Amino acid sequence: MTLDGFVADSAYTFPIGDVSAEAERLLEGCQAALAAGIEQCRVGNRLSDISHAIQVTTEEQGFSVVRSLVGHGVGRSMHEEPQIPNYGEPGRGPLLAEGMTFAIEPMITAGGPDVVLHDDEWSISSADESLAAHFEHTVAITADGPRILTAATSKVAS
Numbered sequence: 001m002t003l004d005g006f007v008a009d010s011a012y013t014f015p016i017g018d019v020s021a022e023a024e025r026l027l028e029g030c031q032a033a034l035a036a037g038i039e040q041c042r043v044g045n046r047l048s049d050i051s052h053a054i055q056v057t058t059e060e061q062g063f064s065v066v067r068s069l070v071g072h073g074v075g076r077s078m079h080e081e082p083q084i085p086n087y088g089e090p091g092r093g094p095l096l097a098e099g100m101t102f103a104i105e106p107m108i109t110a111g112g113p114d115v116v117l118h119d120d121e122w123s124i125s126s127a128d129e130s131l132a133a134h135f136e137h138t139v140a141i142t143a144d145g146p147r148i149l150t151a152a153t154s155k156v157a158s
Contacts, residue, residue, distance in 0.1 A: 005076055006075060006076060007074055007075065007076065007077060007078050008074065008103075008149050009072075009074050009078060009105070009136060009138050009150070010136050010138060010150035011105060011134050011135060011136035012135055012136075013027060013133040013135060015027060022131065025061070026108070026109075026110050027133050029057075029058065029108065029133070030058075030063075030107075030108050030134065030135050031135055032061070033054045033058045033086075033135075034054075034104060034106050034136070034137065035057075036053040036056070037050045037051075037053050037054040037057075037071075037104045037106060038104055038137065038139050039053065039146065040052075041096065041139045041140075041141050041146035042141065042145055043097060043098050043141060043142075044095060044096065045095070045096045046090065046091050046094065046095060046096065047082060047084060047092070047093030047094050048085075048088045048089060048090055048091065048092035048093045049090045049091065049096075050071070050102070050104060051085045051086060051087055052087075052089060053090075054086045054087070054104075054106045055086060055087035055088065058086070058106065063109060063110060064108060064109050064111065064113040065087045065108055065113055066086065066114075066126075066132070067086070067087055067113050068113075068114075069107050070083040070084055070086065070105075071083070071084035071102060071103050071105045071106075072084060073101065073102055074101055074102065074103045082094065084102060084103075084104065086105075086107065086108075096141050097141060098141055098143050099140070099141065101138060101139070101140045101141070101149070102138070102141075103137070103138050103139075104136065104137055104138075105134065105136030106135065107133070107134040108132065109126045109128075109130050109132045109133075110130045110131040111126055111128040111129075111131075112126070112127065112128050112130070114126070114127035114128070115127055115132075137151065
C-alpha cells in the first residue's frame with residue numbers, strides 16, 4: 001500500500017476451514033513472535049533486539065525461524081535497508097531512532113528452517129513440507145514506543 005509516496009508492507013496467514021491444533025498453535029506462535037519483535041521497536045534499542053525477540057519467542061514454542069527471509073526497512077520503496085533477520089544475538093546493529101520505519105515479519109515453521117523457492121520465483125514453502133506461518137506489520141519508531149502503521153481498523157470506506 002502507498003500513501004503520499006510512502007510505502008507500507010503487511011502480511012497475514014489465514015487458516016482455511018477446520019485446522020489442526022498444531023496449525024492453530026503455529027499461527028498463535030507466529031503472532032506472538034511478531035508482537036515480541038514489535039515490542040523491541042523502541043528508541044535506544046538495537047536492530048538485533050528485534051531479531052532476538054522473534055527468535056526466542058519462536059523457539060520457546062518449539063518452532064523454527066526461517067533464516068533465509070528477513071524483515072526490512074520501508075519508506076519510499078518497499079524493501080529498503082536495513083535487513084532485519086528473524087534471529088540473532090541482542091544488542092547489535094544500529095541504534096533505533098525516532099522516525100525509523102520497519103517491516104517486521106517473522107516467518108516460522110513447525111519443522112526445520114529451510115525453505116524452497118518454486119518455479120514461479122514467488123511462492124515459497126518449507127523444504128520439509130511442514131506447516132509455515134507469516135505475519136507482518138509496518139512499524140514506526142516513535143518517542144512513545146512502537147506505532148503499528150498497518151493495523152486493521154473496523155472502519156468501512158463508504
